[in-house]
Amino acid sequence: MTATELSAVKLDPEEARRVRQRRVERIGRWLFPLIVMVLAVWLWDRICVWNGIPRYILPRPLEVLHTLHDDAGLLFSSLLFTLKITFLGLVLAVVGGVGLSVLFAQSKWVEMTFFPFAVILQVTPIVAVFPLINIYVGNQTAKLLLCAWIVAFFPILSNTTLGLNSVDRNLRDLFKLNGASRWQELWHLRLPAAMPYFLGGLKIAGGLSLIGAVVAEFVAGASGQSSGLASRIIEAGYRLNAPRLFAALILISATGIIIFLVLSLVSHLILRRWHESAIRQEG
Amino acid sequence: MQQNKLDLPPVRASGALLSLAGVGKVFSNGVKALDNVDLAIGEGDFVSLLGPSGCGKSTALRLIAGLSTPTSGTLEWRGGSFDRSGLGFVFQEPTLLPWASVFDNVWLPLRLRGVSKAKAAPAIVEMLSRVHLDGFAEAVPRELSGGMKMRVSIARALVTKPRLLLMDEPFAALDEITRFRLNDDLLSLWQDERFTAIFVTHSVFESVFLSSRIVVMAARPGRVFEELAVEVAYPRDEAFRTSPDYAALCRRASDVLSAAMQANGGGRDDGH
Numbered sequence: 139m140t141a142t143e144l145s146a147v148k149l150d151p152e153e154a155r156r157v158r159q160r161r162v163e164r165i166g167r168w169l170f171p172l173i174v175m176v177l178a179v180w181l182w183d184r185i186c187v188w189n190g191i192p193r194y195i196l197p198r199p200l201e202v203l204h205t206l207h208d209d210a211g212l213l214f215s216s217l218l219f220t221l222k223i224t225f226l227g228l229v230l231a232v233v234g235g236v237g238l239s240v241l242f243a244q245s246k247w248v249e250m251t252f253f254p255f256a257v258i259l260q261v262t263p264i265v266a267v268f269p270l271i272n273i274y275v276g277n278q279t280a281k282l283l284l285c286a287w288i289v290a291f292f293p294i295l296s297n298t299t300l301g302l303n304s305v306d307r308n309l310r311d312l313f314k315l316n317g318a319s320r321w322q323e324l325w326h327l328r329l330p331a332a333m334p335y336f337l338g339g340l341k342i343a344g345g346l347s348l349i350g351a352v353v354a355e356f357v358a359g360a361s362g363q364s365s366g367l368a369s370r371i372i373e374a375g376y377r378l379n380a381p382r383l384f385a386a387l388i389l390i391s392a393t394g395i396i397i398f399l400v401l402s403l404v405s406h407l408i409l410r411r412w413h414e415s416a417i418r419q420e421g
Numbered sequence: 422m423q424q425n426k427l428d429l430p431p432v433r434a435s436g437a438l439l440s441l442a443g444v445g446k447v448f449s450n451g452v453k454a455l456d457n458v459d460l461a462i463g464e465g466d467f468v469s470l471l472g473p474s475g476c477g478k479s480t481a482l483r484l485i486a487g488l489s490t491p492t493s494g495t496l497e498w499r500g501g502s503f504d505r506s507g508l509g510f511v512f513q514e515p516t517l518l519p520w521a522s523v524f525d526n527v528w529l530p531l532r533l534r535g536v537s538k539a540k541a542a543p544a545i546v547e548m549l550s551r552v553h554l555d556g557f558a559e560a561v562p563r564e565l566s567g568g569m570k571m572r573v574s575i576a577r578a579l580v581t582k583p584r585l586l587l588m589d590e591p592f593a594a595l596d597e598i599t600r601f602r603l604n605d606d607l608l609s610l611w612q613d614e615r616f617t618a619i620f621v622t623h624s625v626f627e628s629v630f631l632s633s634r635i636v637v638m639a640a641r642p643g644r645v646f647e648e649l650a651v652e653v654a655y656p657r658d659e660a661f662r663t664s665p666d667y668a669a670l671c672r673r674a675s676d677v678l679s680a681a682m683q684a685n686g687g688g689r690d691d692g693h
Contacts, residue, residue, distance in 0.1 A: 306516065308512045308513075308514065308516040309516055309518070311488055311510075311512075312510065312512070312516060312529075313533065314488065315486060315487075315488070315505065315508060315510050316506075316529070316530045316533040316534070317505065317506060317533065317534070318533045322533055326518075326529070326532070326533070327518070330518070330520050330521075333520070411520075411561050411563075412519045412520045412561050412562070412563060413519070413520075
């Protein structure tokens with residue numbers, strides 16, 4: 139409701155209070171976390187000053203910002219590398235996850251036979267598996283990609299499989315009555331019906347893909363020219379360059395947040411017209 | 422009961438589009454959903470299957486639709502077989518694709534038969550206007566009321582010009598005003614398009630208003646209890662709905678239904 143609309147009609151006190159409360163909520167949703175964040179950063183700064191903590195143990199926030207600016211060339215080229223692995227890992231996770239779930243949806247037997255393998259891949263900690271990957275896979279990028287893929291594909295596979303199997307019974311009967319082929323049923327009914335489930339999995343997989351990319355790099359101990367933010371962190375740790383370590387950390391967090399927001403937006407845009415999850419509640 | 426039988430002319434079975442002979446259905450859990458059902462559906466008839474819940478009326482509909490096969494007995498179609506593409510089905514819920522527009526939902530049966538959107542468009546537009554949904558082609562289902570969704574569902578079932586329309590309690594969830602209006606519209610569609618209709622309902626009033634024949638069913642096991650002919654000429658309108666004739670017919674159908682419910686194999690049925 140806009141301000142002009144509000145002034146045009148006279149509201150009873152209760153309704154007016156509700157409108158006021160809604161407005162406060164709208165602003166507060168952004169303002170309160172922001173205030174707490176600023177306070178936390180301020181406290182961080184104060185703790186450094188009050189206790190005289192040296193910069194190689196805990197740098198002051200402004201110093202981290204300066205490092206972010208001064209080391210931008212190095213840090214952002216590393217970020218680009220990490221992003222590349224994350225993004226490619228996610229793409230492969232989507233292709234693999236959706237592909238496998240479509241395969242699973244073809245027959246209960248296929249699903250029952252192969253799903254345990256997917257679970258095994260998921261529950262075994264990637265850090266423990268990586269030494270094997272390190273031995274068998276030669277190419278550095280391929281190693282990291284495989285790692286990001288293993289971590290990220292499972293939520294997509296599991297969610298999409300669930301979605302493909304939870305199609306309304308009557309709709310399936312309708313397709314049967316109209317002589318739909320297996321392919322038509324998949325394309326016109328099961329895949330669209332699985333879309334909300336898939337997008338839910340994608341949101342999780344986006345974050346996991348980043349984690350996979352970073353963890354893999356940590357374990358691989360990769361260093362050198364074309365390496366990502368994890369290597370920057372290891373390197374900075376060895377050199378007691380805490381400001382750079384913090385700067386790299388902030389970049390990773392920011393990347394994770396942006397990935398989540400972008401995927402949430404994509405999900406919202408796709409589902410906004412029809413799915414309950416994307417429909418804003420009305421007063 | 423005897424009185425009803427004397428009052429009514431024998432139900433015509435000649436020229437039947439479809440005959441069920443001794444049809445039974447037993448589910449894997451041992452429930453006898455249908456037992457020895459004999460039923461003839463004449464071409465162009467509007468037949469209601471009326472009965473309490475659990476009397477197998479929906480099962481009968483699914484058997485006729487080919488969604489399920491009988492355990493015993495046979496279904497015989499005129500001419501030996503029936504092309505299922507000449508069949509329309511309206512479910513209890515609107516059962517629309519929630520992500521697709523009204524237009525695309527009505528297009529679906531044609532689309533599955535390989536008809537392009539452009540080629541199907543005239544038929545879809547005409548059908549939408551027949552169910553009074555002009556101007557809603559681009560809406561998605563959640564933007565529509567319950568009655569409008571049901572209209573889309575009916576348009577979708579009729580867009581292929583079916584010879585036989587099967588309806589499974591389509592208006593049970595709607596309010597009375599909406600249901601009356603949809604009953605009126607359904608009848609005028611039936612008169613114009615000349616399809617055969619089988620309508621499952623548990624409403625006496627609805628079955629009397631709509632049908633040329635009412636098949637009253639009893640439960641446990643599901644079976645045909647009695648058939649009633651409704652010898653009132655179409656078109657039927659609001660005047661019929663408030664006439665003494667209508668009230669008398671409703672009373673009679675209601676009596677038969679009560680008798681059917683008392684005739685339950687296992688005693689009283691409290692409807693769960």
